[in-house]
Amino acid sequence: MSNEIKTENTAESCWNSIGVWGTSSMRCPKLAEMTHCRNCPVFIDAGSDLLNREIPPGYMDEWTELLGQKKEELNTNNISIIIFRIGREFLALRSAIFREIINPRSVHQIPHRSNDVLLGLTNVHGELQLCFSLKALTGNEDAEQTDESEAKMLVIQSVGECWVFPVDQVLGVFRCNEGDEQNVPVTVSKASGTFTKKVIIYDQREVGLLDDELLIYTLQRRIS
Amino acid sequence: MLLVTFQVNNQHYAINAASVKEIIPMVNIRELPGVPDSVRGVFNYRGSLVPVIDVTRMLSGIPTAELLSSRIILVNYPEDSESIHVLGLLTEHATGTAVRAEETFKASGIDSTDAPWMGEISVEDKAMIQVIKIENLLTDELKSKLFTGSKETA
Numbered sequence: 001m002s003n004e005i006k007t008e009n010t011a012e013s014c015w016n017s018i019g020v021w022g023t024s025s026m027r028c029p030k031l032a033e034m035t036h037c038r039n040c041p042v043f044i045d046a047g048s049d050l051l052n053r054e055i056p057p058g059y060m061d062e063w064t065e066l067l068g069q070k071k072e073e074l075n076t077n078n079i080s081i082i083i084f085r086i087g088r089e090f091l092a093l094r095s096a097i098f099r100e101i102i103n104p105r106s107v108h109q110i111p112h113r114s115n116d117v118l119l120g121l122t123n124v125h126g127e128l129q130l131c132f133s134l135k136a137l138t139g140n141e142d143a144e145q146t147d148e149s150e151a152k153m154l155v156i157q158s159v160g161e162c163w164v165f166p167v168d169q170v171l172g173v174f175r176c177n178e179g180d181e182q183n184v185p186v187t188v189s190k191a192s193g194t195f196t197k198k199v200i201i202y203d204q205r206e207v208g209l210l211d212d213e214l215l216i217y218t219l220q221r222r223i224s
Numbered sequence: 225m226l227l228v229t230f231q232v233n234n235q236h237y238a239i240n241a242a243s244v245k246e247i248i249p250m251v252n253i254r255e256l257p258g259v260p261d262s263v264r265g266v267f268n269y270r271g272s273l274v275p276v277i278d279v280t281r282m283l284s285g286i287p288t289a290e291l292l293s294s295r296i297i298l299v300n301y302p303e304d305s306e307s308i309h310v311l312g313l314l315t316e317h318a319t320g321t322a323v324r325a326e327e328t329f330k331a332s333g334i335d336s337t338d339a340p341w342m343g344e345i346s347v348e349d350k351a352m353i354q355v356i357k358i359e360n361l362l363t364d365e366l367k368s369k370l371f372t373g374s375k376e377t378a
Contacts, residue, residue: 048319051293055250059292064251068268 015043078177081200083207084154085169086135090207092200095173097212099157104148104166107131117222122164124155131164132219138195138210158216176200176209184208227322227346228297229353230315232283236353237315238322238346243358245298245310247318250290260366264288264314267296274298275370276312277361288314295319299358309371311358324348329355 015021015037018028034040080095102124109120116136121128131153150169155162182199195215196208227238228247253265253276264278264287276296280288288294295318301311329344332354336342343355362370 048293048317051319052291052317055290055292060250060252060290063249064267067248067251067270070271 015040019043078175080173081176081209082154082173083171083202084152084167085171086138086167089138090171090202090205091134091138091196092174092176092207092209093154093156093212094209097156097158099155099162101170102153102155104151104153107166119166122153124162124164127162129155129162129164130219130223131166134165134167137215137218138208156212156216158212159220161216163216163219174202176202225324225326227324227353227355228318229320229322230279230295230297231317232280232315233286236351237279237283238353238355239297239299239313239358240355241321243299243301245300248296248298249292250288250294250296250314253314259369263366263370267312269298269310269312272310274310274312276314278314279356280314280316282361288316291316293317293319301362302359303367303371307371311361311370313358313361322353324353 014028017024018026019031019037019040021037022028028037028040030040031037037043081092082095082098082101083090083092085091105122107120107122110118114120117133119131119133122131123129148168152167152170154165154167154170156165157163182201184194184196184199195210195218197211197214198209200207200209226241228241228244229236229238231237251267253267255265256263262277262282264276264281266273266275268274278288280286294314294316297313297315297318299311299313301309303309324346325348328346328348330347332342332345340360341357343357345352345354
């Protein structure tokens with residue numbers, strides 16, 4: 001084809017000489033119309049001509065093997081969660097509600113209001129936020145104190161308000177598929193004070209995914 | 225209409241993109257003895273055997289060259305109203321797509337009873353693209369040969 005001849009000879013790299021990547025003062029007359037070389041048929045043809053070469057050795061074997069395998073189904077129904085630890089128990093919350101995770105800082109008790117669940121107020125970026133004990137809320141109080149060097153505070157943003165929860169460790173952000181979830185045993189989910197919505201098996205551990213809406217709702221009731 | 229284009233003998237042809245399932249590079253195709261020349265063979269596509277028609281050979285008599293730009297266009301081939309098969313079409317220069325409006329298509333005006341797959345030609349910007357009607361690509365004889373037993377639907 002005439003295009004191919006043009007690409008091979010005259011226009012071999014016109015984009016490098018008179019095109020957008022060119023350094024000479026001469027400019028391709030078509031450039032004004034095309035705006036950029038990548039819109040120009042000469043450049044496009046040169047690009048597709050690169051494919052008109054022999055198949056490199058091993059290429060066909062590789063693709064034959066690849067296409068012979070069953071396609072892995074991508075599960076799009078996955079959600080992002082952040083797994084953390086309180087005592088010995090691993091819990092998780094949806095990543096979407098997190099504002100940040102901060103290093104532990106002092107919590108100021110509120111006279112006559114602080115109790116086992118409402119720990120007090122803490123300073124997050126100069127603003128005082130309410131700090132709650134997930135340990136007490138989830139009925140995990142008897143858990144023994146563990147190494148505090150990895151302790152963090154979760155800052156949750158929900159319904160326009162901020163909620164701070166100290167935890168013993170944050171494992172990080174994970175993705176969990178719908179299929180990885182298991183329903184909580186009926187005996188557990190019905191028990192009062194349980195916020196666990198689903199149980200996720202992660203790294204051979206059972207992680208309780210907390211129902212954040214229920215959690216925040218309960219907290220709102222507590223402080224009002 | 226979005227078309228997947230390819231070339232045979234420097235002539236532009238196209239397949240309606242709506243029937244294209246996937247476009248894959250050339251793979252090792254197992255040849256089948258005793259089938260017409262236009263059937264290149266079969267290959268393992270995700271665990272099932274898919275027949276490959278050498279479109280270049282069908283249209284020009286020359287087998288498809290083994291180049292990086294030669295690709296297998298996998299189409300959903302309607303054998304009849306009930307079953308749809310995956311069929312591989314081996315083509316050269318299968319590197320692009322084109323959008324052509326319905327009104328640019330014109331009948332070729334030449335009797336093509338020997339080649340019922342020949343569709344209308346789209347004339348635009350000097351380049352003519354002829355659409356291949358994949359539903360007419362295989363003769364009844366070839367159809368019965370290719371899809372015996374494999375009654376799976378895509």
